[in-house]
Every structure is written in C-alpha cells, then in structure tokens.
Amino acid sequence: MPDVHNLIFSGRRAALIGGLIGLLVVAIAPFILDTYLTNILIRTLFLAAVVMTVDILWGYLGILTFGQSAFFGIGAYACGLIFTHYGFGDGWALAALAIAVSVAAIVAAGVGWLAFFHGSSPLYASIITLALPIVLTQVIYSGGNFSGSSSGLSGFETYYWDIEVWFWIAGVFLVLITTASWLLVHSDFGRVLVAIRENEERCAYLGIPVSRIKIVLMILSAMVASVSGFGYAAFSNVVAPELAGFQLGTELLIWTALGGRATLLGPVFAAIGIDTISSWLSGALPFLWKLLTGIAFVIVILLLPRGLAPLVDAAWRKLRSSRAASVPAIKLESAPVKTMMQSNEGAEPPLRIERLSRKYGSLHVLRDVNMVGRATELLGVIGPNGAGKTTLMRCISDGSERTDGKIHINSVEIGRGSPQRVVSLGVGRSFQNTNLFDTLTVGECLKLSRYRLDGAKLFERSESVALPQPALDILQATGLDQKLTEETRNLSHGMKRGLELAMVLATEPSVLLLDEPTAGLTKPERMAIGKVLTRLRREFGLCIVIIEHDLDFVREISSRVVVLHQGAILMEGSVDEVVASDLVRAVYAGHTEQEKAE
Amino acid sequence: MGVLTLDILTTGSILFAVAAGLMIILGVMKLINFAHGAFLTTGGYVAYLTGLAGISPWLSIVLAGLLGVAAGLVIERFIVRPLYHRPLDAILATWGLGIVIGQLITIAFGRGVQFAPSPLSGTTGVLGVDYSAYRLSVAIIAVLLACALSALLSYTRFGLNARAVIMNETLARGLGIDSGKVRATTFGMGAGLACAAGALITPMLSVDPNMGLPWLVNSFMLVMISGVSFPSLLVASLVLGGAQVLVSTYVSPILGGMTIVVLAALVLRVNPKGFSRA
Numbered sequence: 032m033p034d035v036h037n038l039i040f041s042g043r044r045a046a047l048i049g050g051l052i053g054l055l056v057v058a059i060a061p062f063i064l065d066t067y068l069t070n071i072l073i074r075t076l077f078l079a080a081v082v083m084t085v086d087i088l089w090g091y092l093g094i095l096t097f098g099q100s101a102f103f104g105i106g107a108y109a110c111g112l113i114f115t116h117y118g119f120g121d122g123w124a125l126a127a128l129a130i131a132v133s134v135a136a137i138v139a140a141g142v143g144w145l146a147f148f149h150g151s152s153p154l155y156a157s158i159i160t161l162a163l164p165i166v167l168t169q170v171i172y173s174g175g176n177f178s179g180s181s182s183g184l185s186g187f188e189t190y191y192w193d194i195e196v197w198f199w200i201a202g203v204f205l206v207l208i209t210t211a212s213w214l215l216v217h218s219d220f221g222r223v224l225v226a227i228r229e230n231e232e233r234c235a236y237l238g239i240p241v242s243r244i245k246i247v248l249m250i251l252s253a254m255v256a257s258v259s260g261f262g263y264a265a266f267s268n269v270v271a272p273e274l275a276g277f278q279l280g281t282e283l284l285i286w287t288a289l290g291g292r293a294t295l296l297g298p299v300f301a302a303i304g305i306d307t308i309s310s311w312l313s314g315a316l317p318f319l320w321k322l323l324t325g326i327a328f329v330i331v332i333l334l335l336p337r338g339l340a341p342l343v344d345a346a347w348r349k350l351r352s353s354r355a356a357s358v359p360a361i362k363l364e365s366a367p368v369k370t371m372m373q374s375n376e377g378a379e380p381p382l383r384i385e386r387l388s389r390k391y392g393s394l395h396v397l398r399d400v401n402m403v404g405r406a407t408e409l410l411g412v413i414g415p416n417g418a419g420k421t422t423l424m425r426c427i428s429d430g431s432e433r434t435d436g437k438i439h440i441n442s443v444e445i446g447r448g449s450p451q452r453v454v455s456l457g458v459g460r461s462f463q464n465t466n467l468f469d470t471l472t473v474g475e476c477l478k479l480s481r482y483r484l485d486g487a488k489l490f491e492r493s494e495s496v497a498l499p500q501p502a503l504d505i506l507q508a509t510g511l512d513q514k515l516t517e518e519t520r521n522l523s524h525g526m527k528r529g530l531e532l533a534m535v536l537a538t539e540p541s542v543l544l545l546d547e548p549t550a551g552l553t554k555p556e557r558m559a560i561g562k563v564l565t566r567l568r569r570e571f572g573l574c575i576v577i578i579e580h581d582l583d584f585v586r587e588i589s590s591r592v593v594v595l596h597q598g599a600i601l602m603e604g605s606v607d608e609v610v611a612s613d614l615v616r617a618v619y620a621g622h623t624e625q626e627k628a629e
Numbered sequence: 630m631g632v633l634t635l636d637i638l639t640t641g642s643i644l645f646a647v648a649a650g651l652m653i654i655l656g657v658m659k660l661i662n663f664a665h666g667a668f669l670t671t672g673g674y675v676a677y678l679t680g681l682a683g684i685s686p687w688l689s690i691v692l693a694g695l696l697g698v699a700a701g702l703v704i705e706r707f708i709v710r711p712l713y714h715r716p717l718d719a720i721l722a723t724w725g726l727g728i729v730i731g732q733l734i735t736i737a738f739g740r741g742v743q744f745a746p747s748p749l750s751g752t753t754g755v756l757g758v759d760y761s762a763y764r765l766s767v768a769i770i771a772v773l774l775a776c777a778l779s780a781l782l783s784y785t786r787f788g789l790n791a792r793a794v795i796m797n798e799t800l801a802r803g804l805g806i807d808s809g810k811v812r813a814t815t816f817g818m819g820a821g822l823a824c825a826a827g828a829l830i831t832p833m834l835s836v837d838p839n840m841g842l843p844w845l846v847n848s849f850m851l852v853m854i855s856g857v858s859f860p861s862l863l864v865a866s867l868v869l870g871g872a873q874v875l876v877s878t879y880v881s882p883i884l885g886g887m888t889i890v891v892l893a894a895l896v897l898r899v900n901p902k903g904f905s906r907a
Contacts, residue, residue: 095717145898153717154661155897158853162890165846173883277842281724288721318735325728332722333711 043214043491050210057202061195068307069198075306076201077263078103078283080208082302083295084252085283090292091216092248093153093228097280098142098160101167102253104275105138106131106260108171111184111270116177119188124265131261132254138163139253143246149235149449150431164277171272183271190265197266204262205299208255211490213295219487222475224248225293229468236428236462238454238483238538285328291340301339361474361515363506366481366497368539368571379442380405381457381574382427382542387436389422389598396422397598400436404542404574409564411585411606412578414595415619420578423595424544427576428453428460440542455483459540461531461548467519473530474515477502480534501567502536505529508559525556532560536567543567545577549584561588582610594618631756636874639764641867642771643830644889648848648862649774650697650822656857657791657815660709660716663723665823665848666841667730668697672827673836674734676745686748686832694825701820705813713812727841735838747832767829772863779859791815795857843886850893869893 061069081103088094109131113123142163146156171178178184215221227234227241235241264270273279283302290301305324312320331338382404389397397419404410412420426433427440430448438445440456448456468476478487478496485497498506506512509529514522519530532548545564549557565588567573579585585592586606594601594609596618602609609615651665662668672693679689708726712719749766752759782788793801794808802808827841834840851869855862869889877885 095720145894148898150901152901155853155901157717157720158849158897159894161846162850162894165890166887169883169887173881277846284721285725318732322729322732322736325725325732329708329722329725329729332718332725333708336715336718 046210046213046217049213050206053206053209054203057199057206060202061198066194069194071307071310072303073194073197073201073266074263074310075303076198076205077259077266078306079299079302080205080259081256082283082286082290082298083205083209083212084255085287086290086292086295086298087212087216087224088248088252089284089287090294090298091221091224091228092245093231094146094160094245094249095153095157095284096160097157097277097284098163099252099256099283100277100280101164101275102135102139102256103260103263103279104164104167104171104270104272105135105253106257106262107264107270107274108178108184108260109134109257110189110261110264111187112178114187114189114265115184124190128258128261131257135253135257136250139250140246143242143249147242147245147249149242149451160280161277164275164280167275168272168277171275179270181272183269185269187268189268201262201266204258209295209299214490216293216295218490218492219478220489222471223479223482223487226468226471226475226479229470232450233462233468234479235450236454236460237480237534238451239479240451242449285324287338289328289331289338291338294338294340294344297338297340297343361472361478362495363503363512363515364495364497365503366499368499379439381441382576383439384427385437385439387423387426387438388434389419389426389432390434395598397426397433400595400598400600402593402600404576406541406572406574407568408591409568409575409577409589411589411592412576412595413580413582413585413592413609414601417597418595419598420595421546422598424460424546424576424578427542427544428458451483454538454540457541458544459535459538459542460544460546461535462546467527467530469520470518472516472518473511473522476519476530476534477515477537480537483538498533498537499539501563501571502533504563504566505533505536505560508563509556525552528552528556529560532563541573543573543575545575547578547580549579549581557584564588582606586610631758632760633874633878635755635758635760635765636878637867637871639768640874641863641870642768643764643833644847644851644870645863645866646767646771646774646829647823647826647844648851648866649778649859650819650826651845651848652852652855652857652859652862653778653822654816654819655852657795658709658713658812660713660719661723661849662816662819662823663720663845664704664727664730665723665819666845667727668700668820668823669827669830669841669844670734670836670838671700671730672697672824672829673745673831673840674738674743675824676828676831677738677743677836680744680746686746689745690825690828693828694821697824698817698821700824701817702813704820705816709816710809710812727845731838731841738838740838742835742837744835745828745831761833763832767833770829775859775863782859787811787814847889850889854893854896 060072064072081099085096085099088096088099109127113127113130117123142159146159172180174180216224223234223239223244227239227244231241260274263274286302286305287298289305290299291297309320309324335342380403382402384400384402387397387400387402388395400423402410412423414420422432427438429450430438430445430453440453440458443456445453445456468479471479474496477498478493481496481498503512506529509526511526511529511533514526519527522530528548528551532545535543549560552560561584564575564577568575577585577589589606591603592606592609593603594615601618602612602614604612647669650668651662654660654662675693675696676686676689679692680686684692704726708722709719712722747763749763751762753762753765754760755765782792790801790806790811793804793806794811798808827836851862851865854869855865869892872892873885873888876888
C-alpha cells in the first residue's frame with residue numbers, strides 16, 4: 032500500500048516544509064516591515080512561543096494553566112537580575128540562561144508535584160497554576176531594590192544588536208519550537224497526551240504514568256517559556272512584575288482559546304495577530320480594545336469552543352476538496368509475550384487478599400474478605416446487587432481505595448499504590464461501563480495500552496502495533512481487526528466490549544479483573560469471549576477474577592465461585608455446590624433468616 | 630493583643646462575607662465563577678455612586694445586592710447555562726465576562742481609586758481597645774450571614790431542592806425538581822451576595838477597577854478548602870485570615886498577601902478534601 036507509506040511520512044514532510052517556510056518568512060520579514068512593527072513583533076514572537084506551550088498543556092493534555100506567564104517572568108528576571116547585579120558578557124549571558132532554565136524547571140517540578148497526583152482534580156491543578164504567578168509577583172515585590180520591586184529593572188547592559196538580528200533570533204526560536212511541538216503532538220506520544228485529556232482514569236488503569244507525564248511536560252513547557260522570557264528581557268532591556276503576572280497568564284489562555292486549542296498553529300497565529308493589533312491600538316483606544324477582546328473571548332468560548340482555527344481549516348479543506356481527511360492505517364503484529372505466564376501453578380498465588388475491608392463512613396461495604404486467586408484459575412464472584420463486588424475490584428486495582436487489609440499481587444503488597452503502580456505489578460482491570468477514548472481510533476487505543484511495555488515514539492508515528500496472541504484472538508473473534516482505523520465512538524456495544532478486553536490483555540496482566548464482561552452481549556459474542564477466557568487461563572496461566580450475574584455462563588467457564596453478600600464472603604465452592612446451597616438461594620430470593628429457620 | 634485578636638476576627642469575617650457568593654455557586658452548580666471579582670468591584674462602585682448621590686451607605690449594600698441578583702439572572706441565562714457540561718470552559722467564559730465588566734467600569738469611571746463613605750464612623754471600646762466600629766459591625770453581619778445561609782440550605786424548600794441538586798442532579802430532576810430554576814436562582818443569589826459584599830467592604834478600603842482580583846483569588850482558595858458548607862467556610866476564613874494577619878503583622882505585609890494562597894494550596898495537597906471533613 033504505497034499511499035499508506037506516503038501518509039505516514041507526510042507528517043514529517045509537512046513539518047519540514049512548514050518549518051522551512053516559517054524560516055523563510057522570518058528571514059525576509061524584517062526587510063519588508065517598518066521598524067515600529069518589527070519592534071512589536073519581536074515581543075509577540077517570544078510570547079507566541081509561550082502560547083504554544085499553553086496549547087500543549089491545555090489543548091492536548093487538558094491542564095488549564097494560568098501560570099505559564101510565571102515561567103516567562105522567571106526567564107526575564109534571571110536575565111535582568113544577573114545583568115544588573117553581577118555582570119554582562121557572553122559568559123554571564125550563558126550562565127543567566129542556564130539559571131533561567133533550571134530555576135523554571137525546578138519551580139515547574141514543584142508545581143507539578145503539588146498539582147498532579149493520583150486523585151487530584153483538574154480544578155485543583157488549575158488553582159495551583161493560578162496561585163503560582165500571584166505568589167511569584169509578591170516575591171518580586173518583596174525583593175526591594177534587588178528585584179526593583181513594582182517598577183522592575185531597566186537600563187541594564189545587554190546586547191545592542193540590530194533590530195533585524197533580534198527579530199531573527201525570536202523568529203527562528205519560534206519556528207524551531209513550533210516544528211518540534213508539531214512533531215511531538217502528531218507522534219504516538221501525542222496520542223497518549225490526548226488520551227490523558229479524554230479519560231485520565233482509564234489511562235491510569237492501562238498503566239500509563241499520568242502524573243509523571245504531566246509533570247514532565249510541565250517542566251519542558253516551563254523551560255521553553257523561560258527561554259522566551261530570557262530572550263525578551265535581553266532584547267527589551269526592561270523587566271517588570273507584569274511579565275510574571277496573572278494577567279499575562281490569562282491573556283495567554285485567551286489567545287489559545289481564540290486561535291483554537293489543540294491546533295498548535297491556531298494559538299501561535301492568534302497570539303501574533305492579537306498582540307500586534309493590541310500594541311497598535313493600545314495607543315488610540317486602549318480600554319475599548321481590551322473590552323472588544325473580552326467580548327470576543329466570551330463569544331468564542333460559548334459558540335466556537337474549538338476557536339477560529341477549525342473554521343480556517345474547514346475553508347482550506349473546501350478549497351482542496353480532493354484530499355479527504357484520512358487516518359493512517361495500522362498493521363497488527365504478534366508480539367512475544369513478555370510478562371504473562373510468569374506465574375505457574377506451584378508458586379505463590381498471583382492474588383492474595385487478607386482481611387480486606389472498605390468503609391464509607393459507618394457503612395461497611397466490604398469486611399474481612401480473605402481470598403486467594405491461583406494461576407490458571409478462573410474465579411467467579413457472584414452476589415446480589417450492592418454486595419460489594421465492584422468495590423472489591425476497585426480495592427484490588429487501586430491501593431488508595433481500601434480502609435484496611437492487605438493485598439498481594441505476585442507476592443508484592445500493593446500498599447497505597449496508585450492504579451498505574453498496581454498495573455505494573457500485573458493487574459489488568461476492565462470496567463463495567465465501556466468508557467473508552469471517543470476520538471481515538473481502535474488502533475490508537477491498542478497502541479495506548481502497550482505504552483507501559485513498549486513506550487511511545489516521541490516524534491514519530493509508527494505504522495504497526497504488536498500485541499500478544501490473546502489480544503489478537505479477541506480482535507479477530509469480534510471482527511475488530513478489520514476496523515483499526517475506526518474511531519471508538521462509532522463502534523457497536525459488543526465491539527467496544529471486545530476492544531476493552533483486548534486493551535486490558537495487551538497490558539499482559541497476570542491477574543485479570545473483569546467486571547461483567549458479557550453484559551449486553553449476544554449469545555455468540557458471549558461464547559467467543561468465554562472461549563478466549565478459558566484459553567487464557569489454560570495456556571497463559573492467568574488468574575482471572577470475573578464478576579458475573581449469568582450463572583450459566585459462570586458454570587461453563589469457572590472452576591470456583593465466591594459468593595459475596597453484604598460485603599462479606601458468604602460461601603466459596605464449585606458452581607454446583609453454590610447453586611445447591613440453601614443459604615445462597617435465600618440470599619438471592621430475599622428470604623429472611625427467620626423464614627429459613629422454619 | 631486586643632487589637633490583634635480583633636484584627637483576626639474581623640479579617641476572617643470579611644473574607645467569609647466576600648467568599649460566600651462564590652461558595653454557593655460552586656456548591657450547587659459545580660461551577661467556579663471567575664466573574665466573582667468583577668461582581669465585587671461592581672458592588673464597590675455602587676457604594677461609591679450612592680455615596681456621591683448622598684443616599685445612606687447602608688442602603689447601598691441592599692442596592693448592590695439587588696443589582697447583583699438582576700445581573701446574575703441575565704448572565705446565567707446567556708453565558709452560564711450553555712456551559713453546564715463544560716466546567717473548565719465556564720471558568721474561562723466567566724473570566725472573560727470579568728474582563729468585560731472591568732473594562733466597562735474603566736471606561737465609565739477611569740482607572741483611578743475612589744472612596745465610599747462609611748455608614749459608621751468612629752471607634753468603639755472592645756476588649757480594652759478602641760476599634761473601628763464599622764469593621765466590628767461587618768464582622769457581626771458576616772456571622773449573621775453565615776447563620777442565614779446555613780438556615781436557607783437546611784430549612785427552606787429552596788435549600789432542600791438545592792441540596793438535592795448538589796447530591797444527585799439526575800435523580801433530583803427525576804423527582805420533578807426543576808434543576809434549571811435552582812441553578813438560575815443560585816447564580817442570582819451568588820452574584821447578589823458578591824455585589825453586596827463589594828459594597829460592604831468598600832467603605833473600609835477603596836475601589837478601583839481591579840479591586841476584585843486579590844479578593845477573587847483568596848475567596849477561591851477558601852472555598853476550595855471548605856467544601857460545600859458555610860460553617861466550615863467560616864472556620865477556614867478565620868484560620869487562614871488569622872494566619873494572614875499574623876504574617877502581615879510579624880513578618881511582612883507582602884508575604885501576608887500570599888499567606889492564604891500558599892497555605893490553602895498545601896492543605897489541599899495533603900488532604901484534597903480540605904477542611905470539609907476535618
């Protein structure tokens with residue numbers, strides 16, 4: 032398929048061409064523009080690079096950040112402070128730049144540690160990024176003569192290069208950073224970012240280190256922003272607290288929203304356009320102009336949540352209607368099994384639960400549950416609604432859930448580990464509701480689930496995804512292998528279930544937790560899934576824990592059944608023993624203890 | 630010592646009064662109203678205008694409240710309602726609204742600082758010191774407000790409906806509660822409270838087009854750490870407001886300005902539920 036090949040390489044080629052055009056424009060522009068406009072544009076170009084980092088954090092990763100200006104300010108002040116108080120020269124300039132970047136990185140790491148941890152809300156993260164510029168501005172104010180307090184620092188010695196040179200520096204920096212970011216967001220890793228934005232929880236359960244990725248991107252963005260700030264300060268010869276302020280931080284957001292989040296180029300052009308016009312108009316009608324941007328911002332948020340870029344994009348596509356939007360195809364490959372089968376029958380059981388309990392206030396949802404899941408065993412968990420079955424799954428897969436007790440996965444106690452830590456110990460969990468990533472394709476979802484084991488390419492998009500045999504079997508059985516380029520929201524319920532299971536299997540668990548995997552499926556679909564499960568158990572030595580209401584299905588596939596009732600284990604045994612038990616019958620039919628005694 | 634105690638008590642209550650409007654909107658609507666600061670500023674200018682017109686400053690608080698309710702209902706209909714399902718976008722839209730209100734005020738009144746007359750001048754002797762009578766009465770008003778708002782949520786039909794919407798909106802709608810109406814009323818009340826609070830605090834300070842911003846950030850932090858409960862908001866305001874007063878007095882006023890933000894961020898990192906379950 033030659034055009035598939037073309038499509039995949041067109042991403043890199045487009046980036047290369049775009050970058051070259053950008054550099055060309057930057058090279059020529061100073062000769063065409065007048066001095067005044069060039070002056071304004073230098074500031075704008077530096078800010079546009081910061082806006083782009085906002086777009087990556089907010090547009091792609093879903094972190095609404097008000098604080099990117101703080102890092103711009105850190106860069107600017109590193110330049111201003113060192114040139115003013117310590118000295119000026121090539122050595123000092125390099126030292127100042129290094130300080131700017133490292134301080135920004137350290138601050139960003141601190142902010143990331145504060146804002147991103149398992150269970151933190153997006154709102155909380157936004158608040159932390161909001162607090163950052165406010166705190167930083169206060170610190171600058173309290174610096175007295177050293178930081179210049181509210182009036183800032185100016186008139187320090189710097190490079191008095193020609194204005195064209197500064198324009199080229201700012202322009203080349205912007206073009207290079209934009210090209211790199213473009214490659215990043217269009218790579219496999221870029222899809223991981225989008226997946227985190229769409230469904231963070233699900234990513235964590237696929238073993239993707241969500242918080243670490245967020246912190247790392249926060250640090251990288253901060254470094255870019257601080258270099259921008261450094262460049263701006265060295266050019267303008269002025270630093271002021273406003274450069275680090277909350278106002279600038281929100282302006283960056285506004286430009287991003289107006290240009291179109293998650294489009295990368297949209298925000299960059301919006302920043303260049305709006306900031307240039309504001310600098311022009313701020314002399315003539317300062318308040319009115321700001322009022323108009325405010326109104327435009329509200330209207331765009333309300334009516335065009337994706338900003339202006341999609342409109343431009345649509346018009347562009349209309350002009351070139353011949354080229355339809357297409358998704359690069361993905362090939363499936365078989366991967367050697369890495370971590371499955373690591374447990375065998377004789378060894379320590381892969382799942383051991385001791386005295387597990389879970390309380391919500393005074394309500395005991397689980398109490399004193401003791402359970403062992405052996406390799407090559409399919410353990411059915413049954414019980415009436417509200418018995419605590421799903422809570423049991425949750426406690427096994429997330430260390431922060433349980434109130435008391437110990438859970439050992441492959442002989443390792445999970446402690447208070449986050450879901451991704453538990454996944455790395457060998458747990459795979461499927462969910463009761465099919466919550467997938469709506470805008471990702473089937474192939475992208477599968478790649479995502481291999482992130483923990485295979486990683487993701489940073490600046491490239493790979494053409495194939497290698498999966499272990501059981502995952503391939505599921506895909507074949509449900510016909511998903513023919514639909515790899517379909518977006519998951521267009522799949523039928525049965526296919527979503529199949530994909531969910533395939534994704535969990537792709538993480539190569541040794542303990543598989545399935546919460547009603549066959550709910551709402553047709554008889555043939557159930558049969559297919561039952562067959563795969565049996566095979567997983569026998570040939571790959573998995574320990575499978577399955578919640579099921581359909582006793583016939585359980586009888587067919589499982590070796591042992593645990594009955595949960597009101598949070599405690601009522602009985603344990605083979606399916607026939609359980610079905611024959613009066614106790615269990617009483618629980619399901621709702622008889623009281625008294626009636627049973629009669 | 631007496632002055633310090635009174636400073637802590639009054640600062641805490643002022644913070645409570647300022648944050649109450651933000652909290653009721655967050656509690657019922659799960660929405661952070663970033664226009665809160667602009668509402669406070671608007672209230673401040675109402676106080677300034679009534680002062681110019683020679684109307685009683687007490688009345689200015691009521692007038693500001695009414696204006697806020699009316700504006701809140703209109704804003705809810707056109708800006709907030711379409712964004713219920715996009716909470717982070719609602720933050721941005723209300724922030725944009727804040728910019729618009731701020732610019733309108735700047736165009737009308739200029740960027741300068743204005744003052745409003747105080748309803749109560751002079752001092753009263755409490756705890757052996759002479760203390761600003763108006764600050765004390767603001768503290769009393771804040772405590773009354775806390776009681777009134779708690780009572781509203783606990784003992785009225787609206788409160789019952791609102792609590793139902795807070796706990797489970799889908800179910801509440803299934804029971805025939807018009808959640809749209811509850812939300813509209815809530816936003817109106819929140820905006821009214823914010824404007825009234827602006828008019829309440831302006832006589833102690835001054836008003837300029839950006840006066841709301843520092844208050845917005847502090848109230849925001851207070852609301853985040855107190856969950857949806859007026860008593861715990863009062864506690865949080867007193868504790869963090871107290872810390873602010875202590876830092877300002879003994880360390881530096883500039884560091885005092887960021888005490889609330891830093892402390893609240895740390896409290897939330899250690900215990901994401903904040904004071905609500907403490």
